[in-house]
Amino acid sequence: MPEEMSIFPRIALKPEVHDYLRNVFINKEVLAAVSQGEAEQRFQRLLSCLSHPPALTCVRASTHLASLEEIQHRLGEELKQQQKCDSQSEDISITILPHPHIPDVLLLPVIGPRPVVQLSSEVIVGAQCGSAVLRGAHVFAPGILATPKFMKTGDAVSVFSDLEGKCTRGNKDFKGKRVFVGNGVAEMDRSNIFCSDEPVKGVGIRMVEPLYQSPSFDGVLPSLAFLQGEVVALDKIRGKVERILQNAKALHLDCIKAHCFNSIKAVCTDQAQDTEGPPFPPQSFDRVLLDAPCSGLGQRPSMACTWNLKEICSYQPLQRKLFHTAVRLLKRGGVLVYSTCTVTLAENEEQVAWALNTFPCLTLQPQEPHIGAEGMLGAGLSPEQLRLLQRFSPELGWSVAEARGEGDSPTEQPESPTSLAHRANKDTIGFFIAKFLKS
Numbered sequence: 001m002p003e004e005m006s007i008f009p010r011i012a013l014k015p016e017v018h019d020y021l022r023n024v025f026i027n028k029e030v031l032a033a034v035s036q037g038e039a040e041q042r043f044q045r046l047l048s049c050l051s052h053p054p055a056l057t058c059v060r061a062s063t064h065l066a067s068l069e070e071i072q073h074r075l076g077e078e079l080k081q082q083q084k085c086d087s088q089s090e091d092i093s094i095t096i097l098p099h100p101h102i103p104d105v106l107l108l109p110v111i112g113p114r115p116v117v118q119l120s121s122e123v124i125v126g127a128q129c130g131s132a133v134l135r136g137a138h139v140f141a142p143g144i145l146a147t148p149k150f151m152k153t154g155d156a157v158s159v160f161s162d163l164e165g166k167c168t169r170g171n172k173d174f175k176g177k178r179v180f181v182g183n184g185v186a187e188m189d190r191s192n193i194f195c196s197d198e199p200v201k202g203v204g205i206r207m208v209e210p211l212y213q214s215p216s217f218d219g220v221l222p223s224l225a226f227l228q229g230e231v232v233a234l235d236k237i238r239g240k241v242e243r244i245l246q247n248a249k250a251l252h253l254d255c256i257k258a259h260c261f262n263s264i265k266a267v268c269t270d271q272a273q274d275t276e277g278p279p280f281p282p283q284s285f286d287r288v289l290l291d292a293p294c295s296g297l298g299q300r301p302s303m304a305c306t307w308n309l310k311e312i313c314s315y316q317p318l319q320r321k322l323f324h325t326a327v328r329l330l331k332r333g334g335v336l337v338y339s340t341c342t343v344t345l346a347e348n349e350e351q352v353a354w355a356l357n358t359f360p361c362l363t364l365q366p367q368e369p370h371i372g373a374e375g376m377l378g379a380g381l382s383p384e385q386l387r388l389l390q391r392f393s394p395e396l397g398w399s400v401a402e403a404r405g406e407g408d409s410p411t412e413q414p415e416s417p418t419s420l421a422h423r424a425n426k427d428t429i430g431f432f433i434a435k436f437l438k439s
């Protein structure tokens, strides 16, 4: 794809990570199936689409508390209210559509890039903060790296994302590589941001004209959110566990228990162990979801990834340790789902090949719904096995017209189910799902 057709430059990777990923996407098995040119083009498309936001935001609705239609309506009202506060405009329309294939998922089109005129005052934010702005967030003060020398509360500014991590905190006139993400109004003086004795908190720049208009769920999801079922959740980060418990409480889901625990050690050897909390006895779960810690290279939008190859490659061994636990905890006849939000073979198809070799009790199962692409060639899996995997590969479906929201505007005509389904299933983050049965 010609570079000039993209709004942002391709995601910036360390050269060693770029080469590693290129070898993944242009591996021998791929080259036996498609031409070198086609494989190279797919890889370049992946790098381009990773720096752009997906066309839609997906929300899983918890339909045990209200019908999908009611949630759709309430979500629309809350988002409208929120946007009214942000843009001070009365003329606000929010488009929320049911997913054409998944009954409890709502889709919110991301609108952009919009024709926003850049201002002379520049605020530079870190790449992660810039990505959050492209997904509908305001700029929180800790993410701000540079502001104009005399920036005061109420000043209108243009916000740019620092592409190479070169802007130092407190800079006044950064001229390095940066990309425009929209216009906002300062909620703090420069001195409050950089010269405070306390760690600075709260919104620093309120975005009024973001380049991409994306719904923000700040303060919305806890009342409407999206979990269902009987779940024991383990995470080693206490803050995540607390958030899960808060969400469960807001949803009146008493059946969700969450524990701060190292999952690698989640199987107990003492059969008399109380099963209220971890560690748990072997074979005590009907289903296990291993939503594994991963290199996260499928996350979009991401302008830059600063990780080195050692960091990227550190996940495969960790995932295998977690896999051992997951298989031990699962009952015979139980289902194990393994998922990641990355695009490497090492963390996806290679893990499946390893798991099938290591645990003869596991077999791959069909997935319902199956809306992603099949698994990627390169890990020695058979065509039948690849067909049972779901790899969400935005590079296979991403086109610039879609990324720009050209064609049918979401706010005008309702989008045709075919076109919506195409965008919802193809222009996604990079994601991988494998489903196993333990016999």
Ligand SMILES: C[S@@+](CC[C@H](N)C(=O)[O-])C[C@H]1O[C@@H](n2cnc3c(N)ncnc32)[C@H](O)[C@@H]1O
Pocket: 234, 235, 236, 237, 240, 261, 262, 263, 264, 291, 292, 293, 294
């Ligand atoms: C992809 S995220 C899972 C997200 C989760 N499904 C959710 O919806 O919040 C992977 C999680 O694994 C956690 N993690 C990493 N190593 C772990 C370990 N050894 N034990 C437990 N959790 C771990 C990370 O803290 C991270 O939150």
